[in-house]
Amino acid sequence: xxxxxxxxxxxxxxxxxxxxxxxxxxxxxxxxxxxxxxxYPLYAEFDNIGGLKVKAPxxxxxxxxxxxxxxxxxxxxxxxxxxxSLDKRYQFSRDTSAEILTSGLLGEQYIxxxxxxxxxxxxPGERIDLTSSALxxxxxxxxxxxxxxxxxxxKEGSPAGSSGAQ
Amino acid sequence: MFxxxxxxxxxxxxxxxxxxxxxxxxxxxxxxxxxxxxxSFRRLNLTIREVYFAGVLSLIIIVVSGLFVGMVLGLxxxxxxxxxxxxxxxxxxxxxxxxxxxxxxxxxxxxxxRSGSAMTAEIGLMKATxxxxxxxxxxxxxxxxxxAPRFWAGVISMxxxxxxFNVTGIFGGYFVGVQLxxxxxxxxxxxxxxxxxxxxxxxxxxxxxxxxxxxxxxIAVFExxxxxxxxxxxxxxxxxxxxxxxxxxxxxxxxxxxxxx
Numbered sequence: 001x002x003x004x005x006x007x008x009x010x011x012x013x014x015x016x017x018x019x020x021x022x023x024x025x026x027x028x029x030x031x032x033x034x035x036x037x038x039x040y041p042l043y044a045e046f047d048n049i050g051g052l053k054v055k056a057p058x059x060x061x062x063x064x065x066x067x068x069x070x071x072x073x074x075x076x077x078x079x080x081x082x083x084x085s086l087d088k089r090y091q092f093s094r095d096t097s098a099e100i101l102t103s104g105l106l107g108e109q110y111i112x113x114x115x116x117x118x119x120x121x122x123x124p125g126e127r128i129d130l131t132s133s134a135l136x137x138x139x140x141x142x143x144x145x146x147x148x149x150x151x152x153x154x155k156e157g158s159p160a161g162s163s164g165a166q
Numbered sequence: 167m168f169x170x171x172x173x174x175x176x177x178x179x180x181x182x183x184x185x186x187x188x189x190x191x192x193x194x195x196x197x198x199x200x201x202x203x204x205x206s207f208r209r210l211n212l213t214i215r216e217v218y219f220a221g222v223l224s225l226i227i228i229v230v231s232g233l234f235v236g237m238v239l240g241l242x243x244x245x246x247x248x249x250x251x252x253x254x255x256x257x258x259x260x261x262x263x264x265x266x267x268x269x270x271x272x273x274x275x276x277x278x279x280r281s282g283s284a285m286t287a288e289i290g291l292m293k294a295t296x297x298x299x300x301x302x303x304x305x306x307x308x309x310x311x312x313x314a315p316r317f318w319a320g321v322i323s324m325x326x327x328x329x330x331f332n333v334t335g336i337f338g339g340y341f342v343g344v345q346l347x348x349x350x351x352x353x354x355x356x357x358x359x360x361x362x363x364x365x366x367x368x369x370x371x372x373x374x375x376x377x378x379x380x381x382x383x384x385i386a387v388f389e390x391x392x393x394x395x396x397x398x399x400x401x402x403x404x405x406x407x408x409x410x411x412x413x414x415x416x417x418x419x420x421x422x423x424x425x426x427x
Contacts, residue, residue: 003211006218013222017326020333024368028261028336030359057360108360 038088040124041069044098044111045079050134052100052109058084060113065090068111084111084128093118097130109134192388199317199387202310212315213322220281220316220383221323225330227276232331235268236260236338243339244347256349257358260339265362265371266427269332271419274378277320277327278411282386285316286407289390290400298391313387320386324379325372332371370426374419381418382411 049071058066066086074081086092095116102109113128122128206212243259289312292298298308336358343349362368386407393403 001218003215006215007211009222010214010217013217013225013323013326016225017329020326020329021368021372023333024265024329025364027355028265028358029362029364029368 039066039085040088041083041085042092042122042124042126042128043081043083044128044131045074045077045081046100046131046133047079048133048136049080049082050100050109050136052082052111052134056108056110058086058111058113060090060092060115065113082111091121092116092128094120094122094126095130096122096128097132098128099132100134102135188392191392192384195388195391196384198309199314199384202307202314203318205307205310206314206318212311213318216315216319217322220277220285220319221326224277224280224323224327227280228273228327228331229334231272231276232269232334233338235272235331236264236335236340237342238338239263239268239335240339240342240347244343244349253347253349254353255357255361256339256343257354257356258361260343261336261358261362262367264332264335264339265367267419267423269335270328270371270375270378271415273328273331273375274324274382274415275412277324277379278382278386278415279408281320281323282382282407282411283404285320285383285386286390286393286404287400289313289316289387290393290395290403293391293393294395294397294400296395313391316387317383320383321376321379324382325375328375328378329372366427374422374426377418377422378415381414385411385414 052068052071054068054071056068057064058068066084069083069085071080071082073079084098092113093116095118097114097116099112099114100109101112116130239260240256243256244253247253247255247259289298292312298312301308301311340354344351344354389403389407389410393399
């Protein structure tokens, strides 16, 4: 085979390889060039973050507006301090509230932001004051049991209810 | 009496020494290839020619197997995931299993049987017909002229083929999941994008395939160079290439996975 033909085929081969890697990084891994100036940080403190993870989405009305940048425990007050990295295009008012929600019944957890009515916006690095923690299934069941027991063990022979009362 | 009693032990010792000797020879062979690489890079068209034979001609088998593996993953993944009501996660399942394990490993196994065996047979036959000796007589270093270009061609081709296997596999999964079963297209891609990490999954998969490329081609050229210069010797060297490559790929995959993830 002629050398130019081989060169051409190898060129096509390598080009396909580069295209495949580009496809994997852009379309599959969704690598979006996120520079520091395109986003700004905010932080929020939660009693309990449940299963929230770094890089979880931050959504407002279901639209992704940023990601969770870091999660750490504030050792002064023992609250979880979550740093959010939000898109510069989206500004939120000072009385915005943040809550930890779950997508679907068993889906991943994300932070939902609800815009408030204050005319002033949160500046980079400020704190979101209004927060509500993740729902922890065990605590929920515990509360339900307690409630159930306080109202009175209506039905006899209900071992779960009676053991909850003790 | 003593001779016959110790015969099995002597056999065991012989096998062990032989294995260690071959391992040492293979490492020295790798060092020799790396030392002679400068010379073969100066004549780059030798390497390009080998990339054509090892990489370009493997395209068909890689693309077709990638497509079918992806389609099977789509079908099986859908069957299992829909039992838990999470068929939406199919995109993530297909992409992660391909990028992390199946892509690099299956591409390397196919590459070993398609191109590795060809390299062994070619070099072994060159040795059997005394072409390598003829080169040495003409003061041409056979490692620089014959072995190093093949080695580098394999190392270059392997990650490219693995990336291509991943892409066609993902499209196979997409075809089955979205076009045939009728999952939502947006959910398929966004679930995949949410769970796939560039460094953790894509880059680590490519690093894996690079290691596999080095291992497979080294085994292939070594077995060819080390083959007994007879027809039977070349044939058994080719068999050994495929068997050893498969075992080394799977063992190396375990070690790399333990370190990476």
